[in-house]
Amino acid sequence: MSEPETKDADNTKDNNMTKRSQRKLLLKEEKKKIRLEKRRQEKIGKDVDFNDDWLEESEYFEENGLRKVHPYYFTFAAYAKGRWFGRTLMDVFETEFRQDNPHDKIKALEQGRVRVNGEPVAADYVLRQGDYVENTIHRHEVPVRGGDLNIVFEDDEVVVIDKPSSIPVHPCGRYRHNSLTFMMRKLNGYKNLRTVYRLDRLTSGIYIFCKNDIKTREIITAIQERKVKKEYICCVDGEFPTGKVECKEPLGVLSYKLGLQYATKEGKEAFTVFERIATNGKLSIVKCWPKTGRTHQIRVHLQYLGYPITNDKLYNTPNWGPEKGRNGNFGQSNELLLERLEKEHSSRRFLMTDSDEAQTKRKRIETSGKFDENCQECLHPSRDPLPDELIMYLHALSYEGPNWKYSTDLPFWADLEKLNNSKSEEGEDKTI
Known part of the structure; x- marks a missing residue:
């Protein structure tokens, strides 16, 4: 007669099951990461071109040093996603189709500007699989800094731009015609350009567009294999230390909604090297060499070191606590920090009275x-906004690959004396 299974044997079985479940979960997460990365890379290397109807939606004009776009009608359209099934249109509309306030949402529904399968519907319509949702808005784009786009290099394979601060590379949020890809097509006539990396909207400097698939794959592969040397320059608060300074703090997402990152041990690998090139005791000009390519990496690493970028409206505000995030110290819970940041974000629009x-x-x-x-x-x-409100003191100075290098001139603020003079001319009672 066989011996009955012991309690220890049961525990062993449970542990084995738990380990198998954990392995399955890890495998599932890894596959998901691979899928997302594949989609991201496909998007980065994709042709950037627009049909003539899109280009004719509106026209640019310049005013007070800003490039503006006349308002135009635009329809956001999408098939109902799985997470929408069984939810009312109003519920989905509030979370997925961004409007300024609830009054706008209700009015849009009442006026039939929101349609499902081509027909106006009520706010309590319950979405199902296969539904095609359209939301037509009168679109007002955000102004960006005016002036011509400066082409620093061009041949049969690439066109390299000195991107102004304030302009996003791709259409996003309230930027469409006022995105770099639209401008290159609409103002300069370039067709079928490929984008190969990200550059923050507020960051100025080198941006490389490729003209063919071979060059696109070459540069993307070089970036992925970390064979591209990137050099940035910035102006930070405080007297930055001398010598090379390294920061290897992992970075994670603090808020997907606000696009905010922070230093966290649970984050992804991130590595930046810094070196001071000038200081006046109150501000420092610092060169930066990011060895990885995380979102907002330079900005967050500088915040962590205690020397945030001088005019960084995201990572250099009192909301981050008395230490402003130095050494990851926010002086409050992440929940309270996010609450304060979201409140500031919602009130940051350039509001105007009946003036x-x-x-x-x-x-x-x-x-x-x-x-x-x-x-x-x-x-x-x-x-x-004033043109100077759309500048952040972070600039992509040069990108260098295995057999190429593209660089720009230094921005005006990289000279502390010139920066001080410009502040004086603006009437600011502040010596830097």
């Missing part, structure tokens, strides 16, 4: 033939 400026802007929209009496942005225009 002369507001009336002038509204009148211009009316006379341009682009006015929509149902559009809150037409009725209550937001003020324009």
Whole structure:
């Protein structure tokens, strides 16, 4: 007669099952990461081109040092995603289709500007698999810094731009025509350009577009294999230490909604080397060599070291606590930090009262033939930012590969004396 299974044997079985489950879960997560990375790479190396209808949606004009886009109608469209099934249209509309306030959402539904399968529907319509949802808005793009795009190099394989601060590379959020890819097509006539890496909207400097698949794969592969040397320059608060300074703090996502990163042991590998090239005791000019390519890597590593970029409106604010995130110290829970950051984000729009400026802007929209009496942005225009409010002191100075190198001139703020003079001319009571 066989011996009955012992309690220890049962525990062993449970442990084996647990280990198998953990392995399956890890494998599933790894496959998911591979899929997401594949999609990201496919998007990066993709042709950047637009049909003529898109290009004719609106026109640019320049005013007060800014490039602006006349308002135009645009329809966001998508098939219902799995997470939408069984939810009301209003519920999905509030979370997926971004509008300024609940009043706008309700009005859009009442006016039939939201359609499912080509037909207007009520707010309590329950979405099902296969539903095609459209949301037509009167789109007001955010102004960016004006001026021509500076082409620093071009041949049969690449065109290299000195990207101005404030312009995103790809269409996103409230930027479409005011994105670099649209501008290259619409203003400069380039077709079928390929993007090969990311560069933050507020970061200026070198951006490489490829003209063919072979060059695209070559540069993307070199970046993935870390064979591309990237050199940035920035202006930071404080007297940065002398010599080479390394930061290897892993980085993770603090908020997907706000696009914020932070230093966390649970994050992904990140490595940046810094070296001070000038200081006046209050500010320092620092060169940066990112060895990995995490989102906001240079900005977050500088914040962690205690020398945030001087005019970084994301990572250099009192919301990050008394230490402003130095050594990962926020002086509060992550939940409270996010609450404060989200509150600041929602109030950061360039609000305008019923001033002369507001009336002038509204009148211009009316006379341009682009006015929509149902559009809150037409009725209550937001003020324009000043061009200098759209600059961040972080610049991609050069990118160097195995057999190529592209570089730009130093930005004006890299000279502390010139920066100090520009501040004085603006009337700021501050010596730096």
